[in-house]
Amino acid sequence: MEKVIKYIEEHQQEYIELLKKFCSQPSVSAQNWGIQEMVQLVRDTLDGLGVNTERLETDGYPIIYGELGNNKKKTLTFYNHYDVQPPEPLEKWKTEPFTPTIIDGRIYARGVADNKGSFLSRVCAVDAYKKIYGELPVNIKFITEGEEEVGSVHLDEFRIKYPEKLATNGIVWEGGSKDINRGPLQITLGYKGLCYIELRCQGAKKDLHSMNAAVVINPAWRLIWALSTMKNEKDFITIDNFYDDVIRPTKEDMHYLDCFNYDEERIKSSVGINSFINNLEGTELKEKYLYQPTCNIAGFETGYTGEGAKTVLPSYAFCKMDLRLVEGQDAEETVDLIRKHLDKRGFTDIEVVMLSGKNPYRTDASSAIVKASLESAEEIYGMKPSIYRNAAGTTAMGTFCGPTGIPAVSFGIDHAESNIHAPNENIYLEDYINGIKMTALVINKFSIYE
Amino acid sequence: MEKVIKYIEEHQQEYIELLKKFCSQPSVSAQNWGIQEMVQLVRDTLDGLGVNTERLETDGYPIIYGELGNNKKKTLTFYNHYDVQPPEPLEKWKTEPFTPTIIDGRIYARGVADNKGSFLSRVCAVDAYKKIYGELPVNIKFITEGEEEVGSVHLDEFRIKYPEKLATNGIVWEGGSKDINRGPLQITLGYKGLCYIELRCQGAKKDLHSMNAAVVINPAWRLIWALSTMKNEKDFITIDNFYDDVIRPTKEDMHYLDCFNYDEERIKSSVGINSFINNLEGTELKEKYLYQPTCNIAGFETGYTGEGAKTVLPSYAFCKMDLRLVEGQDAEETVDLIRKHLDKRGFTDIEVVMLSGKNPYRTDASSAIVKASLESAEEIYGMKPSIYRNAAGTTAMGTFCGPTGIPAVSFGIDHAESNIHAPNENIYLEDYINGIKMTALVINKFSIYE
Numbered sequence: 001m002e003k004v005i006k007y008i009e010e011h012q013q014e015y016i017e018l019l020k021k022f023c024s025q026p027s028v029s030a031q032n033w034g035i036q037e038m039v040q041l042v043r044d045t046l047d048g049l050g051v052n053t054e055r056l057e058t059d060g061y062p063i064i065y066g067e068l069g070n071n072k073k074k075t076l077t078f079y080n081h082y083d084v085q086p087p088e089p090l091e092k093w094k095t096e097p098f099t100p101t102i103i104d105g106r107i108y109a110r111g112v113a114d115n116k117g118s119f120l121s122r123v124c125a126v127d128a129y130k131k132i133y134g135e136l137p138v139n140i141k142f143i144t145e146g147e148e149e150v151g152s153v154h155l156d157e158f159r160i161k162y163p164e165k166l167a168t169n170g171i172v173w174e175g176g177s178k179d180i181n182r183g184p185l186q187i188t189l190g191y192k193g194l195c196y197i198e199l200r201c202q203g204a205k206k207d208l209h210s211m212n213a214a215v216v217i218n219p220a221w222r223l224i225w226a227l228s229t230m231k232n233e234k235d236f237i238t239i240d241n242f243y244d245d246v247i248r249p250t251k252e253d254m255h256y257l258d259c260f261n262y263d264e265e266r267i268k269s270s271v272g273i274n275s276f277i278n279n280l281e282g283t284e285l286k287e288k289y290l291y292q293p294t295c296n297i298a299g300f301e302t303g304y305t306g307e308g309a310k311t312v313l314p315s316y317a318f319c320k321m322d323l324r325l326v327e328g329q330d331a332e333e334t335v336d337l338i339r340k341h342l343d344k345r346g347f348t349d350i351e352v353v354m355l356s357g358k359n360p361y362r363t364d365a366s367s368a369i370v371k372a373s374l375e376s377a378e379e380i381y382g383m384k385p386s387i388y389r390n391a392a393g394t395t396a397m398g399t400f401c402g403p404t405g406i407p408a409v410s411f412g413i414d415h416a417e418s419n420i421h422a423p424n425e426n427i428y429l430e431d432y433i434n435g436i437k438m439t440a441l442v443i444n445k446f447s448i449y450e
Numbered sequence: 451m452e453k454v455i456k457y458i459e460e461h462q463q464e465y466i467e468l469l470k471k472f473c474s475q476p477s478v479s480a481q482n483w484g485i486q487e488m489v490q491l492v493r494d495t496l497d498g499l500g501v502n503t504e505r506l507e508t509d510g511y512p513i514i515y516g517e518l519g520n521n522k523k524k525t526l527t528f529y530n531h532y533d534v535q536p537p538e539p540l541e542k543w544k545t546e547p548f549t550p551t552i553i554d555g556r557i558y559a560r561g562v563a564d565n566k567g568s569f570l571s572r573v574c575a576v577d578a579y580k581k582i583y584g585e586l587p588v589n590i591k592f593i594t595e596g597e598e599e600v601g602s603v604h605l606d607e608f609r610i611k612y613p614e615k616l617a618t619n620g621i622v623w624e625g626g627s628k629d630i631n632r633g634p635l636q637i638t639l640g641y642k643g644l645c646y647i648e649l650r651c652q653g654a655k656k657d658l659h660s661m662n663a664a665v666v667i668n669p670a671w672r673l674i675w676a677l678s679t680m681k682n683e684k685d686f687i688t689i690d691n692f693y694d695d696v697i698r699p700t701k702e703d704m705h706y707l708d709c710f711n712y713d714e715e716r717i718k719s720s721v722g723i724n725s726f727i728n729n730l731e732g733t734e735l736k737e738k739y740l741y742q743p744t745c746n747i748a749g750f751e752t753g754y755t756g757e758g759a760k761t762v763l764p765s766y767a768f769c770k771m772d773l774r775l776v777e778g779q780d781a782e783e784t785v786d787l788i789r790k791h792l793d794k795r796g797f798t799d800i801e802v803v804m805l806s807g808k809n810p811y812r813t814d815a816s817s818a819i820v821k822a823s824l825e826s827a828e829e830i831y832g833m834k835p836s837i838y839r840n841a842a843g844t845t846a847m848g849t850f851c852g853p854t855g856i857p858a859v860s861f862g863i864d865h866a867e868s869n870i871h872a873p874n875e876n877i878y879l880e881d882y883i884n885g886i887k888m889t890a891l892v893i894n895k896f897s898i899y900e
Contacts (some may be wrong), residue, residue: 004869094470104486171803171848192661194761195758196761203719203723204721204722204723205722206721206722208721208748209843210744210772210774211642211744211774211841211842211844212721212842213744213745213746213772213774214727214738214739214740214742214744214774214842215726215727215735215738215739216721216723216726216727217723217727218544218747218748220744220750221677221681221747223683224674224677224678224747225678225683227671227674227678228674228675228677228678231671232675233675233796242695271654271655271658271662272654272656273653273654273666273667276665276666277664277665277666277667280665285665287860288664288665289664289665290664292664294660294663294664295663296660296663296668296761296763297668297670297671297674297752297753297764298660298753298754298759298760298761298762298763298764299752299753299754299755299760299764300670300750300751300752300753300755300767301750301751301752301755302749302750302751303747303748303749303750303770304748304749304770305751305768305770308805309646309748309770309772309805309806310748310749310770310845311644311646311746311748312748312749312773313746313748314747314748314749317750318755320658320754320755320759320760322663322759322761324660324663324664346683346756355758355759356759374538377711381463391661392661392662392664393659394661395660395763412518
């Protein structure tokens with residue numbers, strides 16, 4: 001593999017130019033901006049590698065599917081997306097969002113981290129491999145969608161419609177970064193699920209003068225009383241039966257926590273807090289962060305929220321909640337539990353509406369793609385990776401890989417201050433080049449391991 | 451008094467024209483619109499009655515103070531305001547807000563109910579009285595401020611600065627209407643107080659990705675836990691010591707409830723509810739409505755409240771609350787109780803900010819102005835009035851009359867669908883003319899009673 005690594009180093013300028021080209025092309029799915037041009041660029045680039053691409057239409061934006069080779073024993077799939085977040089607020093950018101600009105070893109552009117840099121690290125690895133060996137030791141599949149930033153709304157359709165395109169021995173998922181100290185590479189072997197709901201309560205048919213509060217029900221109070229039965233001050237979730245299906249962390253899971261870096265002091269200072277919930281620290285903190293479900297209030301609104309004092313009895317109150325689910329839990333079942341919990345306590349007047357549901361997923365840690373990734377990371381970066389047995393966040397990996405159990409890992413080229421979804425999105429050029437090397441090595445090791 | 455009543459009937463067109471003139475002149479304190487012109491109109495009108503007026507400057511808009519006669523044994527004061535609410539939303543008006551328009555026996559205009567109609571009912575009563583008898587049986591004082599709609603911010607200053615102008619034997623306060631069936635006249639002998647606060651809680655220094663919810667405190671949850679200790683599902687206020695100073699209703703107070711009309715079915719249908727809090731009805735319902743304090747959530751906001759699912763851990767949450775206080779309670783002491791209650795439960799991270807405080811007030815029910823008003827109402831309207839021993843709402847009457855204990859009553863010319871503070875504000879012309887007669891009779895009876 002030394003030759004491949006050397007080739008990547010010698011051609012890094014070419015690979016950086018390709019990244020700049022991709023980042024110069026807007027592809028904002030939420031604003032239908034530049035999508036068709038981006039699709040063409042993705043196809044042209046993959047075609048240039050010798051990949052056999054297809055444009056799979058959906059009701060939204062197409063999925064670009066591609067295959068390279070079909071005569072090898074094993075297949076490796078790269079999942080990525082070609083769409084990016086809107087660049088707004090524009091006034092907060094130091095550079096033009098779609099004019100990739102290199103400053104002090106970093107390249108700034110919308111989408112450079114999420115996830116054009118990651119996508120091209122896969123593309124360039126394949127390119128370098130081919131340039132040296134003429135062919136790859138595994139079959140390669142590319143699944144590149146254009147709706148990740150708007151909820152991957154047609155990815156399930158793809159999974160169901162094209163079982164033969166789905167078939168693979170392992171997936172390298174998008175995303176992944178270095179930790180807050182730009183220390184070891186983070187490798188993610190799964191994600192929490194997400195159950196996003198709205199609780200809604202209607203009182204009188206219109207807002208009333210608050211003198212009526214003595215006799216007319218206030219839907220905000222109804223929500224507050226209901227919510228106060230769902231989690232207590234110890235941050236323990238008190239929804240009936242909520243933890244019943246949670247699979248407790250195994251010894252092996254706890255061992256992974258030792259391989260996971262979490263710089264408490266730096267995070268507290270960055271976030272502006274004095275302590276974590278329940279004053280947790282060390283392993284207990286990491287265990288709660290990664291292995292415990294959450295019950296978060298993402299938004300709450302009722303009545304008058306402007307300046308000063310308006311004496312109003314609100315007619316309507318709603319609350320947005322996101323519950324991150326861990327292994328064993330199910331998004332739809334969670335909604336059922338909440339409905340039953342509320343009904344049992346007389347809160348039948350509170351409507352529960354599910355806005356989004358994704359199940360948690362953990363890949364088989366003994367699979368070839370996991371072993372290949374962990375070893376490659378140590379070789380390329382010169383230190384052991386920081387392992388998330390599952391990440392605290394959520395991606396479509398769960399719904400995509402869960403039903404078939406395809407092993408999947410996520411690693412990438414961004415860092416803790418990449419400003420993903422925010423102004424001044426950036427990556428280090430060094431991380432990009434290392435990401436290409438990393439991917440090349442993973443391909444090699446994956447082809448060897450059982 | 452028959453002659454005075456007859457004079458009023460014969461000159462009703464003239465009095466209606468005066469009302470139209472007043473309502474044609476905008477006087478929006480919140481928008482500093484037309485105030486100086488209105489001040490001049492008020493002074494000219496009072497001067498025309500022979501009232502000796504003074505323009506008392508404040509840091510805001512002037513108070514027009516006037517005296518008529520000073521040689522009588524007793525003095526009666528009329529409190530009113532010349533400012534009105536903004537007319538917005540304009541598109542909801544069926545007529546021009548400052549073009550008074552008569553449709554089906556009602557006159558529509560901003561301020562016609564609140565409170566130019568009431569003010570002129572006092573003015574025209576004095577006029578008719580003078581026209582018949584040449585002079586009045588009591589000294590009359592007019593206190594007419596221009597900041598009622600923005601919180602009567604300089605009324606306390608007036609009270610403290612001009613004790614000789616304050617001196618009187620009784621006040622007829624602004625406001626007052628017929629009930630929802632346009633049945634008996636409502637006469638109000640006091641008001642609840644108001645303690646308006648904001649609870650504020652700061653978490654992280656900026657909104658975070660909600661994956662952090664497992665370890666970083668959510669200020670919305672802090673507020674919800676705190677609020678859930680302040681009132682229970684039976685609508686009982688559980689702030690420590692909150693009820694300690696409440697003076698329980700006396701037998702006499704309970705008797706007044708029999709004289710207070712509350713059409714439950716009509717109110718439920720108008721408001722769009724199936725039942726009142728705790729399924730209360732009858733005397734229990736009326737008792738809670740008028741004699742119990744409230745703890746209302748007027749507004750609550752945190753995090754993301756737009757469309758769809760945004761997974762955010764909010765950094766800040768706040769809640770607006772208004773607590774209506776009953777006899778014995780004090781607005782500032784209530785804030786202290788809340789602070790102590792929260793501290794005792796560890797909610798030292800929640801800030802309590804008082805935005806407004808008005809104490810409750812009940813006038814001496816045996817005073818001359820009360821007796822005169824109750825009797826006059828029965829004579830003019832042909833049925834016993836509906837008596838609020840104290841109203842469920844709040845006016846400045848408490849802070850204004852409380853410190854000196856001046857007896858005060860409130861009755862007026864609006865009705866339950868007058869749309870006060872809303873588009874299409876209106877009164878019945880019949881109610882306006884009756885209001886003039888009522889005021890004239892009150893002046894007469896007040897001069898007789900001890």
